Amino acid sequence: MIHAPTIVWFRDDFRLADNPALLEAEKLHKPILCVVILDEAHLPGAAARWWLDRAIRSLDGDLRRMGGSLHVFRGPAGQVLTEIVSHTGADTVVWNRRYDLKGRETDTAIKAGLRAEGIAVHSFPGGLLHEPWRIRTRAGGQYKIFTAFWRGMRETHPTPFPPAPAPEKLAFAPLASPPAGLLPQQGDYGLLPTRPDWTGGLQEMWTPGEGEAHDRFAHFMRDGLDTYATARDFPAENASSRLSPFLRFGHVTAAQIWHGATEKGFPERFLMELAWRDFAWSLLFSAPDMATRNLRPEFDAMPWRDDPAGLARWQQGQTGYPLVDAGMRELWHTGWMHNRVRMVVASFLVKHLLIDWRQGEQWFADTLVDHDPASNPMNWQWNAGTGVDAAPYFRIMNPVLQSRKFDPHGAYIRRWVPELACLSDKAIHTPWETEIPRGYPAPIVDHRLARERALHAWKTMGSGAGQE
Numbered sequence: 001m002i003h004a005p006t007i008v009w010f011r012d013d014f015r016l017a018d019n020p021a022l023l024e025a026e027k028l029h030k031p032i033l034c035v036v037i038l039d040e041a042h043l044p045g046a047a048a049r050w051w052l053d054r055a056i057r058s059l060d061g062d063l064r065r066m067g068g069s070l071h072v073f074r075g076p077a078g079q080v081l082t083e084i085v086s087h088t089g090a091d092t093v094v095w096n097r098r099y100d101l102k103g104r105e106t107d108t109a110i111k112a113g114l115r116a117e118g119i120a121v122h123s124f125p126g127g128l129l130h131e132p133w134r135i136r137t138r139a140g141g142q143y144k145i146f147t148a149f150w151r152g153m154r155e156t157h158p159t160p161f162p163p164a165p166a167p168e169k170l171a172f173a174p175l176a177s178p179p180a181g182l183l184p185q186q187g188d189y190g191l192l193p194t195r196p197d198w199t200g201g202l203q204e205m206w207t208p209g210e211g212e213a214h215d216r217f218a219h220f221m222r223d224g225l226d227t228y229a230t231a232r233d234f235p236a237e238n239a240s241s242r243l244s245p246f247l248r249f250g251h252v253t254a255a256q257i258w259h260g261a262t263e264k265g266f267p268e269r270f271l272m273e274l275a276w277r278d279f280a281w282s283l284l285f286s287a288p289d290m291a292t293r294n295l296r297p298e299f300d301a302m303p304w305r306d307d308p309a310g311l312a313r314w315q316q317g318q319t320g321y322p323l324v325d326a327g328m329r330e331l332w333h334t335g336w337m338h339n340r341v342r343m344v345v346a347s348f349l350v351k352h353l354l355i356d357w358r359q360g361e362q363w364f365a366d367t368l369v370d371h372d373p374a375s376n377p378m379n380w381q382w383n384a385g386t387g388v389d390a391a392p393y394f395r396i397m398n399p400v401l402q403s404r405k406f407d408p409h410g411a412y413i414r415r416w417v418p419e420l421a422c423l424s425d426k427a428i429h430t431p432w433e434t435e436i437p438r439g440y441p442a443p444i445v446d447h448r449l450a451r452e453r454a455l456h457a458w459k460t461m462g463s464g465a466g467q468e
């Protein structure tokens with residue numbers, strides 16, 4: 001007897017292991033059809049699109065080794081799924097959840113539409129430690145402060161569910177001809193830049209995929225144990241896991257990392273970082289417009305500057321502040337930036353240049369391979385002082401002191417700003433105090449004046465002048 005196939009719709013979960021939707025499909029004992037739908041309304045920024053292209057190819061390779069493949073389509077997801085269902089006679093569709101508002105709305109509508117046609121639809125937890133509505137205050141509300149969220153999580157949900165293994169065997173449904181009107185995307189998924197192709201640095205740095213995610217994690221478990229807690233803030237040290245884009249695309253789940261790290265006795269500090277990611281998603285769940293709205297409404301009156309030239313110099317790593325420029329160039333080249341430096345560059349844009357944090361958020365959304373719609377705005381709002389659990393606006397990071405403290409020998413700066421490589425360990429943080437090497441700009445703003453301007457703006461906004 002020929003069974004109606006089950007469609008497994010992959011979105012942010014390019015993996016075989018710890019994949020509840022795939023496991024459900026396996027349990028149904030019917031042939032499965034694995035699909036990806038490139039829906040313009042849900043595609044990520046440019047750097048993450050490069051990753052998505054590679055993620056698709058990697059999962060396709062893994063499925064081919066099991067005798068199947070990944071079918072890639074382009075178009076509005078609801079329409080595409082409906083056509084695939086009617087073309088194949090599938091009676092079940094499964095997926096792992098996504099939690100941004102647009103994704104949720106699309107998925108709810110698709111679920112209702114398919115069910116109305118008599119198709120079974122099942123959705124499962126995505127790759128967070130806990131569902132974003134799970135960790136709640138005693139009164140049932142959203143935690144506003146991370147430390148309280150962390151405490152609440154440890155008390156009520158001390159460990160995420162143990163991760164499930166990959167299915168050993170899968171039976172795949174054939175798709176001999178594509179559904180009428182639906183062209184399967186083969187070879188070129190239309191996700192990569194062409195003129196010019198700026199992805200060389202990304203290709204040098206990353207190998208997207210589930211296998212690489214686990215290799216990287218194993219390597220980090222072996223070498224990172226002794227250094228993570230002490231060296232993670234030093235960008236030249238390579239002491240953090242660099243798993244963020246692998247988590248973003250679901251090559252590995254937070255639960256897999258949590259359990260692996262706990263078994264190895266990894267410091268709690270690392271588990272807390274994973275919990276920051278969950279905190280971001282829980283915030284986004286209750287404030288879906290977090291990328292566009294100040295969570296502290298008093299900042300709606302902030303007199304941000306309109307400064308396209310300043311924004312462009314920040315984006316290009318040409319501010320004249322070495323640590324800021326190193327970070328922005330690392331981002332442009334690799335699609336990633338060290339966390340400490342992300343904080344420094346964000347603070348610099350918002351406070352030294354007095355540019356609205358949303359412009360920085362958008363630049364990161366387009367250039368980060370790990371960009372996600374929860375972590376990025378939450379961290380921007382944290383650094384801008386506009387968020388719920390945020391560094392107070394009047395605490396203005398000094399980019400020179402940060403540079404001396406976290407890159408004391410200038411190794412990170414030398415790597416990304418080669419014009420400054422000839423300077424001494426002391427002079428490299430403040431090239432303008434000696435002689436600025438050719439090709440490197442003078443500082444775009446004077447730190448002291450910029451600080452005064454930022455504080456003045458904040459005071460005129462009327463948020464408790466003179467509190468410092």
Ligand SMILES: Cc1cc2nc3c(=O)[nH]c(=O)nc-3n(C[C@H](O)[C@H](O)[C@H](O)COP(=O)(O)OP(=O)(O)OC[C@H]3O[C@@H](n4cnc5c(N)ncnc54)[C@H](O)[C@@H]3O)c2cc1C
Nearest residue numbers: 240241242243244273274277339342370371372375376379
């Ligand atoms: C302005 C700004 C924007 C950011 N935008 C993003 C983003 O779009 N996507 C993103 O994944 N991270 C973002 N971060 C958080 C953080 O910088 C990265 O998660 C981290 O640098 C990833 O490196 P890692 O994997 O080596 O981290 P590790 O230190 O090894 O931490 C392990 C994991 O914990 C999670 N994590 C760690 N710190 C944070 C944090 N502050 N917030 C949320 N999750 C965290 C990440 O998934 C990370 O992979 C942003 C930070 C700032 C200051």
